[in-house]
Amino acid sequence: xxxxxxxxxxxxxxxxxxxxxxxxxxxxxxxxxxxxxxxxxxxxxxxxxxxxxxxxxxxxxxxxxxxxxxxxxxxxxxxxxxxxxxxxxxxxxxxxxxxxxxxxxxxxxxxxxxxxxxxxxxxxxxxxxxxxxxxxxxxxxxxxxxxxxxxxxxxxxxxxxxxxxxxxxxxxxxxxxxxxxxxxxxxxxxxxxxxxxxxxxxxxxxxxxxxxxxxxxxxxxxxxxxxxxxxxxxxxxxxxxxxxxxxxxxxxxxxxxxxxxxxxxxxxxxxxxxxxxxxxxxxxxxxxxxxxxxxxxxxxxxxxxxxxxxxxxxxxxxxxxxxxxxxxxxxxxxxxxxxxxxxxxxxxxxxxxxxxxxxxxxxxxxxxxxxxxxxxxxxxxxxxxxxxxxxxxxxxxxxxxxxxxxxxxxxxxxxxxxxxxxxxxxxxxxxxxxxxxxxxxxxxxxxxxxxxxxxxxxxxxxxxxxxxxxxxxxxxxxxxxxxxxxxxxxxxxxxxxxxxxxxxxxxxxxxxxxxxxxxxxxxxxxxxxxxxxxxxxxxxxxxxxxxxxxxxxxxxxxxxxxxxxxxxxxxxxxxxxxxxxxxxxxxxxxxxxxxxxxxxxxxxxxxxxxxxxxxxxxxxxxxxxxxxxxxxxxxxxxxxxxxxxxxxxxxxxxxxxxxxxxxxxxxxxx
Amino acid sequence: xxxxxxxxxxxxxxxxxxxxxxxxxxxxxxxxxxxxxxxxxxxxxxxxxxxxxxxxxxxxxxxxxxxxxxxxxxxxxxxxxxxxxxxxxxxxxxxxxxxxxxxxxxxxxxxxxxxxxxxxxxxxxxxxxxxxxxxxxxxxxxxxxxxxxxxxxxxxxxxxxxxxxxxxxxxxxxxxxxxxxxxxxxxxxxxxxxxxxx
Numbered sequence: 109x110x111x112x113x114x115x116x117x118x119x120x121x122x123x124x125x126x127x128x129x130x131x132x133x134x135x136x137x138x139x140x141x142x143x144x145x146x147x148x149x150x151x152x153x154x155x156x157x158x159x160x161x162x163x164x165x166x167x168x169x170x171x172x173x174x175x176x177x178x179x180x181x182x183x184x185x186x187x188x189x190x191x192x193x194x195x196x197x198x199x200x201x202x203x204x205x206x207x208x209x210x211x212x213x214x215x216x217x218x219x220x221x222x223x224x225x226x227x228x229x230x231x232x233x234x235x236x237x238x239x240x241x242x243x244x245x246x247x248x249x250x251x252x253x254x255x256x257x258x259x260x261x262x263x264x265x266x267x268x269x270x271x272x273x274x275x276x277x278x279x280x281x282x283x284x285x286x287x288x289x290x291x292x293x294x295x296x297x298x299x300x301x302x303x304x305x306x307x308x309x310x311x312x313x314x315x316x317x318x319x320x321x322x323x324x325x326x327x328x329x330x331x332x333x334x335x336x337x338x339x340x341x342x343x344x345x346x347x348x349x350x351x352x353x354x355x356x357x358x359x360x361x362x363x364x365x366x367x368x369x370x371x372x373x374x375x376x377x378x379x380x381x382x383x384x385x386x387x388x389x390x391x392x393x394x395x396x397x398x399x400x401x402x403x404x405x406x407x408x409x410x411x412x413x414x415x416x417x418x419x420x421x422x423x424x425x426x427x428x429x430x431x432x433x434x435x436x437x438x439x440x441x442x443x444x445x446x447x448x449x450x451x452x453x454x455x456x457x458x459x460x461x462x463x464x465x466x467x468x469x470x471x472x473x474x475x476x477x478x479x480x481x482x483x484x485x486x487x488x489x490x491x492x493x494x495x496x497x498x499x500x501x502x503x504x505x506x507x508x509x510x511x512x513x514x515x516x517x518x519x520x521x522x523x524x525x526x527x528x529x530x531x532x533x534x535x536x537x538x539x540x541x542x543x544x545x546x547x548x549x550x551x552x553x554x555x556x557x558x559x560x561x562x563x564x565x566x567x568x569x570x571x572x573x574x575x576x577x578x579x580x581x582x583x584x585x586x587x588x589x590x591x592x593x594x595x596x597x598x599x600x601x602x603x604x605x606x607x608x609x610x611x612x613x614x615x616x617x618x619x620x621x622x623x624x625x626x627x628x629x630x631x632x633x634x635x636x637x638x639x640x641x642x643x644x645x646x647x648x649x650x651x652x653x654x655x656x657x658x659x660x661x662x663x664x665x666x667x668x669x670x671x672x673x674x675x676x677x678x679x680x681x682x683x684x685x686x687x688x689x690x691x692x693x694x695x696x697x698x699x700x701x702x703x704x705x706x707x708x709x710x711x712x713x714x715x716x717x718x719x720x721x722x723x724x725x726x727x728x729x730x731x732x733x734x735x736x737x738x739x740x741x742x743x744x745x746x747x748x749x750x751x752x753x754x755x756x757x758x759x760x761x762x763x764x765x766x767x768x769x770x771x772x773x774x775x776x777x778x
Numbered sequence: 779x780x781x782x783x784x785x786x787x788x789x790x791x792x793x794x795x796x797x798x799x800x801x802x803x804x805x806x807x808x809x810x811x812x813x814x815x816x817x818x819x820x821x822x823x824x825x826x827x828x829x830x831x832x833x834x835x836x837x838x839x840x841x842x843x844x845x846x847x848x849x850x851x852x853x854x855x856x857x858x859x860x861x862x863x864x865x866x867x868x869x870x871x872x873x874x875x876x877x878x879x880x881x882x883x884x885x886x887x888x889x890x891x892x893x894x895x896x897x898x899x900x901x902x903x904x905x906x907x908x909x910x911x912x913x914x915x916x917x918x919x920x921x922x923x924x925x926x927x928x929x930x931x932x933x934x935x936x937x938x939x940x941x942x943x944x945x946x947x948x949x950x951x952x953x954x955x956x957x958x959x960x961x962x963x964x965x966x967x968x969x970x971x972x973x974x975x976x
Contacts (some may be wrong), residue, residue, distance in 0.1 A: 627934055
């Protein structure tokens, strides 16, 4: 078998047991891996009534058949679970090196069930699976915890006994990847149960969205270190090398992947979005921000950039390593490692850092423009705080922006532009203290509690990212129909509505958008399942991925087969969401975006024309008028067995989707 | 939408890739198909020259639709295409009579197409046989040649399907010129011996 490793590791934290299983070849062929395999696992194993923060929820870390191969930008993995923030089936996706090292342990997936009786962390290298005491690291921020866990894991790799491992390592400089091992961990936000908690990967990337960090925290799991060193084999090396070479030629020739992203990172979008009137400002009350230039990728390159950073196997290198700002927030919100006993060495290492990961476009937008904050230094500090505390920058920033608008309207909340208040609230969110505690459940819950539900800019409970869809009609449909809620990664219409990839369309036109979006949704589902980066996908087509997959696995995939796999994954996710009560009524956007025209700028006068696009979308998908996949469609996709599990009654209202409301505010974790 | 059809149709005609009344274009919108009218002139499409009917089912629009609609429908049913361009690019058609595949020698087509398969049918216009073999080939390729007849290209946009058609014909013209010069090209592409396996 090539591409796939053929084994899954299952760890039961309640019983302290683990076992290996063979990867089901049929499931692998149909769902590919990554997000697709994870969706099937969650669909099969997490019942609709399960509390996302209870032991019944599952964490499925899945690599794809191209993860760790020589395909362009193939260093990614996904985490599937049921989101405590939205209640929906959810996956987050990250790069770095962690996924590659998990796969090199010999596993396509790591499935974690149950709940440990005491704080623990996991170590695996393909031969051993160790559950270790995480009490020395539990309260540490993600930098210190990554460093401490990495040091202990390196000790295990060198042969130290488990009892000695925690003291054996020397740690790493925070923000840098440890040699030989990769670590993902949660910070104070995850251990406190904040529903905006992220998981930080390799100290610098993130499984950010949906509150996945809280799920780890609820399982008493602080970190996972992986140290696999096996080779990832492909079925036909010569064919694989040829297709990978041809694909890389296009990545190197496309100005987006060879110049724009490498030079300026994702922040290259700040000025572009602003020029087009798509950059939401002050909680989407405007679509341009007067200080965009100061927050731009160009400004960052001119002032703070030290060097570019790449995930494993990527030539695009969109990551930014920037100079750390003096007098920032080292001791804020989280206990540093210096006094943490066995992790002391890690703490010392942490204090030595003089550079760090710079903010991405979405973080700059959420912590900057959306909150009315126009200082790049303030945004960098807030971004660092989120990374160390383990918070989703988009949801955290957007929730504070919502509070700021409520405050501006005379309610209880800070004013737009108050960076000090923002930092205070971020610490409060993570520690669930003070005013920030009220925001730890995200914008929808916060705004509803404050009698201003319409001011929460979300879809299905997930805060929207940094694109005003009134200036991108297709993006509005993408947000409304996204299976994980307000998200630009299920399908980003930026490609054809702004970048002209593969062809430019009129971004203000709504007719014909459904078909384009659906093809993109399937393509993204496939890429998330293969273990590759969507940025490489900007230069490539499904055809390249299909040929790479064929050469890697020895299973013949045509372009259309990849699209079909994406469609199967999309419909499976939709079925799960219907089961938990989120159906057609939730295919919606905040009222502001469909009723309030943009006041000024290039998008002036426009609202999202959602309803006609949605009707076209359902017809295209062959779903019924309530947004449910029809029996013939499910049969065509091999999902007929799951049809009866959908709950038609639940799709009539959105309240049911708050199956997670019971855990909102962390009643169990207060 | 008519504007887009007219622009692409005019360019295809002006490039000499169809005769006065040859070729046809379509797009899929949900369960509907918009397709050029039977007997329309791609170089001069006007109101009434783009007709609408079902992707799966006939209705009154079928009376006016291009005779190739059976192939267009089969392509939409078998692939994720949102647009189809069918043309009769002369250099590509001639090469399709001489060989079983077209492997470009120029950079642009090498990057974009790598290899274009040639399929054969006994009845080459609007037949069930073509509706079976062309969509099957398009599940793995974005453009294919039907021997002696013409090209079928797919894309998310008409412009995209048109691009594959134009790139193929330009590439075949270069192949023709090279052969006319009876020269042996100097290979400049690493791994070009693998293009036949694309």
